[in-house]
Amino acid sequence: MRKRFLALVVVSMMLFAMACGGADSSGTTEFAATESKSSGYDSFGLTDSGDYEAYEEAGYSNESDSEVDVDLEEYDTSRKLIYTSYINLESKTFDDDVAAIKDLVTSNGGYFESTSSYGNEEYGSRSASFTARIPSDKYEAFMNSVGEVGSLASKSESVDDITSSYVDVQARLKSLNTKLERLQELEEQAENLEDLLEIEDRINEVQYQIESYTAQKKAYDDQIDYSTVSIDITEVATYSEVKADTAWNRFVEAFSSSFAGFVAFIQAFVIAIIYLLPYLILIAIILCIIFFVRKKKGKGFSFKKKDKKADQS
Structure with missing residues (x-):
């Protein structure tokens, strides 16, 4: 009887434990x-x-x-080229040639990004520098025309193909705008503050990236639409000559340079004398006064000696 009672108690405890475990599992689910x-x-x-x-x-x-x-048909995949050039000019008629450069820039629909000038007209050593932005469709015509102003000393051009970078920026902007739309949908469906704050942080990050890529695309568009041309013009008395690199030409050039250096030295020496002339005149006057005073004292001393000799005799 006692054994049956114990067995019944054990079975009851097992059934109770199983029931509690099922309830916990359903509660967790x-x-x-x-x-x-x-x-x-x-x-x-x-x-x-x-x-x-x-x-x-x-x-x-x-x-x-x-x-x-990525579907390339959705983007502008035309060739995107950035033209950059440098021109060095020599001029005998500086004012007229500077005015001609300004007219060429404005007549071709361009504008000056920066200008600067140096020297003065008195010594005939003036120079000027310009950075011009020229519409890309007028670039070739402008380069041909500006090369005829004065004498062309040097010229360089470079072309940068940014087609792949431009398409990449477009693709990133599209992807970011799609991501922003999805985040805004998530923001509307968020039901607790923690999720809402996290989504707003991600929205701010995406908006910052969109603004950055948009600014980069605008910079690309500006560089593509307007080519950059740097121009230096220098006033000269004679144009530089391009000669063959021969021994005779080297001898002539060396002699010419030496003679020019000698002439420059004489000019500098004369200018230095002219600069020092007032001081030299002043020094000469002081020396004359000293010489005159000393000479006069010497005569007085000789007269005194003669008088003493006459008294003694």
């Missing part, structure tokens, strides 16, 4: 379902912040492969 529902991300397959970040890094995995792939 119900809690997980409730938590997932309250997060507000079920429609996008997101259950917590970790899933949210993975969702963004994957580029929104709920999109089809055809939507993720």
Whole structure:
């Protein structure tokens, strides 16, 4: 009788334990379902912040492969070229040639980004520098025309093809705008403050990136639409000559340089004398006065000697 009672107690305890375990399991399942529902991300397959970040890094995995792939037909893939050039000019009629350069820039629809000038007209050693922006469709015509102003001393041109970078910026902007739209949808469906703040932080980051790429695209457009031309013009008495590199020409050039150096030295010496002339005149006057005074004292002393000799005799 006692054994049956003990067996009944054991069986009852086992049944009670099994019932409690089932209740805990159902309660846990119900809690997980409730938590997932309250997060507000079920429609996008997101259950917590970790899933949210993975969702963004994957580029929104709920999109089809055809939507993720880049379709180049959606972007401007025409050749994007940036022209940059430098021109060095010599001028015998400085004022007229500077005016001609300004007229060429304005007549071709361009503008000056910067201008500077040096020297003065008295010594005939003036120079000026310009940085002009010329519409790309007028670039070739402008370069041909400006090369005829004065004498062309040197010229260089470079072309930078940024087509791939330009398309990349367009693709990134489209991707970021799509991401911004999805984040705004998530923001509307967020049901707790923590999720809302996290989404707003991501929205701010995406908006910053959109502004950055938009500014970069505008800079590209400006460089593409307007070529940059740097111009230096120098006033000279004679144009530089281009001669063959022969021994005779080297001898002539060396003699010419030496003679020019000698003439420059004489000029500098004469200018120095003219500069010092007032001081030299002043020194000469002082020396004359000293000489005159000393000479006069010497005569007086000789007269005194003669008088003494006469007295003694």
